[in-house]
Amino acid sequence: MFDFLLTDDQLKLRNEAREFTNWVPREMILDMDAEKIHFPHEYLKEAGRRNLLGLRLPKQYGGRGLGWVEDTMVAEEVGVASYSLACLWGVGADIVCEAVVKYGTEELKQEIVVPLLRGDVYAAECLTEPRGGSDFFGAATTARKDGSDWILNGQKRFIVGAEGADWFMVYAATNPGAPARERMTCFMVPRSAGVESKYIYGLMGVRGGGAGRVILSDVRVPERYALNGINGGFPVFMTNMIPERLGTAAMTVGSVRPAVDIATRYTTQRKAFGKPIAAFEAVGFRVADSVLMLDAMRSMGYTTACAIDSEKVSAGRCRRMVSETKKFITERAWDVANNCMQVMGGIGYTNVYPIERILRDIRLSMIWVGTNEIMQLIIQNEWYKEFLKGHVNENVRDVEADALNADAPDEKVFG
Numbered sequence: 001m002f003d004f005l006l007t008d009d010q011l012k013l014r015n016e017a018r019e020f021t022n023w024v025p026r027e028m029i030l031d032m033d034a035e036k037i038h039f040p041h042e043y044l045k046e047a048g049r050r051n052l053l054g055l056r057l058p059k060q061y062g063g064r065g066l067g068w069v070e071d072t073m074v075a076e077e078v079g080v081a082s083y084s085l086a087c088l089w090g091v092g093a094d095i096v097c098e099a100v101v102k103y104g105t106e107e108l109k110q111e112i113v114v115p116l117l118r119g120d121v122y123a124a125e126c127l128t129e130p131r132g133g134s135d136f137f138g139a140a141t142t143a144r145k146d147g148s149d150w151i152l153n154g155q156k157r158f159i160v161g162a163e164g165a166d167w168f169m170v171y172a173a174t175n176p177g178a179p180a181r182e183r184m185t186c187f188m189v190p191r192s193a194g195v196e197s198k199y200i201y202g203l204m205g206v207r208g209g210g211a212g213r214v215i216l217s218d219v220r221v222p223e224r225y226a227l228n229g230i231n232g233g234f235p236v237f238m239t240n241m242i243p244e245r246l247g248t249a250a251m252t253v254g255s256v257r258p259a260v261d262i263a264t265r266y267t268t269q270r271k272a273f274g275k276p277i278a279a280f281e282a283v284g285f286r287v288a289d290s291v292l293m294l295d296a297m298r299s300m301g302y303t304t305a306c307a308i309d310s311e312k313v314s315a316g317r318c319r320r321m322v323s324e325t326k327k328f329i330t331e332r333a334w335d336v337a338n339n340c341m342q343v344m345g346g347i348g349y350t351n352v353y354p355i356e357r358i359l360r361d362i363r364l365s366m367i368w369v370g371t372n373e374i375m376q377l378i379i380q381n382e383w384y385k386e387f388l389k390g391h392v393n394e395n396v397r398d399v400e401a402d403a404l405n406a407d408a409p410d411e412k413v414f415g
C-alpha cells in the first residue's frame with residue numbers, strides 16, 4: 001500500500017504486520033513447500049498472540065474493529081512471507097469468523113470466534129466439491145433433519161487448512177428442489193464423529209497449508225450451528241465473497257512484491273556484454289512494466305477497499321469492484337512473476353532464488369475463491385445491470401448525440 005495514503009496509525013499497524021512477517025522462520029516456509037509441515041499451527045498462534053487475526057472484527061471478540069483499508073494493507077504484508085501462510089491467515093479469521101460474527105448466535109461467537117482470533121483453533125471454509133466449484137449452488141452435500149439435529153453427508157475438496165481445522169464451515173443442501181437462493185444452509189461443523197480430512201493433493205504451490213479433502217459421513221450437527229438459520233446460506237455466501245476475493249487480491253500483491261525487488265537487485269548486479277543487464281531495454285522495460293503493474297494493482301486494491309469502507313457504494317457496484325480487483329490483480333501478478341523470472345535468466349528458474357516458488361504459489365490466485373472466468377461473469381452481469389438502470393453516468397453529456405449523423409434513425413438498426 002502507498003505510504004502517502006496511510007495515516008500514522010495505519011503506518012504503525014503496517015509496521016506490526018511487517019514485524020510479524022519478519023518473525024516467520026525461514027525453515028517454516030521451506031518445510032511447508034517441501035510438505036514436511038502439513039499445517040503450521042505455530043504461525044496462527046503467533047498471529048493470534050500479536051492480535052493480527054480478524055482485524056475487521058469487533059474488539060469484543062478479539063478483533064480490532066478496523067476497516068478494509070487496514071485489512072488489505074496487512075494482507076499485503078502477510079502475503080510477503082508466503083502465499084500459503086497468507087491463505088491460512090485469511091480463511092479462518094477473515095472469512096469464516098466474519099460469517100459467524102454476522103450470522104451466528106452470541107454463543108457461537110464465543111465458542112468459535114474468540115478462540116480462533118487468539119490462534120488457538122482453526123476453521124476451514126468448505127464450498128468446493130469434487131463435482132464442481134464454479135457451479136457452487138448445485139452442491140451435492142446434503143443435510144437432513146433428525147429431531148433437533150441435522151445429519152450431513154457429502155464431500156468437499158481442495159479445502160485450505162482441512163488438515164489442521166477444528167471447525168468446518170460447510171454448505172449443504174437442506175432444500176434440494178428449491179431455487180439456488182433457498183436451497184442451502186451454512187453449518188459450522190466441529191471436527192467430530194463422521195468428519196474426516198485427507199491431505200492428498202500434490203499441489204503445484206501453496207503447499208503445507210493443509211489443503212485437503214473433507215469427507216462427511218452421517219455427521220450430526222445441532223441446528224444452532226446453522227448460520228443465518230436453515231436455508232439461509234445464500235446471504236452468508238454473498239457476505240463471504242468480499243473477504244474471499246478482496247483478501248486474495250491483497251495478499252497476492254504482497255506475495256509477488258518480493259519478486260520485483262529481487263529482479264531489480266539482480267539486474268543491476270548481473271552483467272552481460274560488459275554492462276549491467278538492467279541497461280538493456282529488453283530487461284529494464286520488463287522491470288519497469290512490473291513496477292507499473294504493481295502500482296496499478298495497489299491503486300485498484302486501495303480504491304476498492306475505500307469503496308467498501310465508505311458504505312456509500314451499492315452492493316452490486318461493490319461486487320463488480322471486488323471481482324474486477326481480484327481478476328486484475330491476480331492476472332497482473334502472474335505477469336509480474338513471469339517478467340521477474342525472465343529477466344533473471346536460468347537462475348530465476350532454480351531454487352537459488354524464490355521466484356519459482358512465488359510463481360508456483362500465486363498461480364492459485366486466478367483459480368480459487370471463484371475462477372477469473374467467474375469474476376468476468378460477475379463483472380459483465382453487474383455492469384449491464386447498473387448501466388441499464390442509468391446509475392453509471394448520471395448527469396453526464398450524451399456524447400452519442402455529438403456524431404455528425406447522430407440523427408439518422410434509418411441507420412440505427414438494432415436487429
Ligand SMILES: Cc1cc2nc3c(=O)[nH]c(=O)nc-3n(C[C@H](O)[C@H](O)[C@H](O)COP(=O)(O)OP(=O)(O)OC[C@H]3O[C@@H](n4cnc5c(N)ncnc54)[C@H](O)[C@@H]3O)c2cc1C
Nearest residue numbers: 125126127128132133134158159160367368369370371373
Ligand atoms: C490449492 C487450492 C485451495 C483451495 N481452497 C479452497 C477452500 O479453502 N475452500 C473451498 O471451498 N474451495 C477451495 N478451492 C477450490 C477452488 O475455489 C475451486 O477449484 C474453483 O472455484 C474452481 O472450481 P473447480 O476446480 O471445480 O473447477 P470448475 O468449476 O470445474 O471449472 C473448470 C473451468 O471451467 C470454467 N467455468 C466453469 N463454469 C463456467 C462458467 N459459467 N463460465 C465460464 N467458465 C466457467 C472455470 O472458470 C474453470 O476454468 C481451492 C482450490 C485449490 C486448487
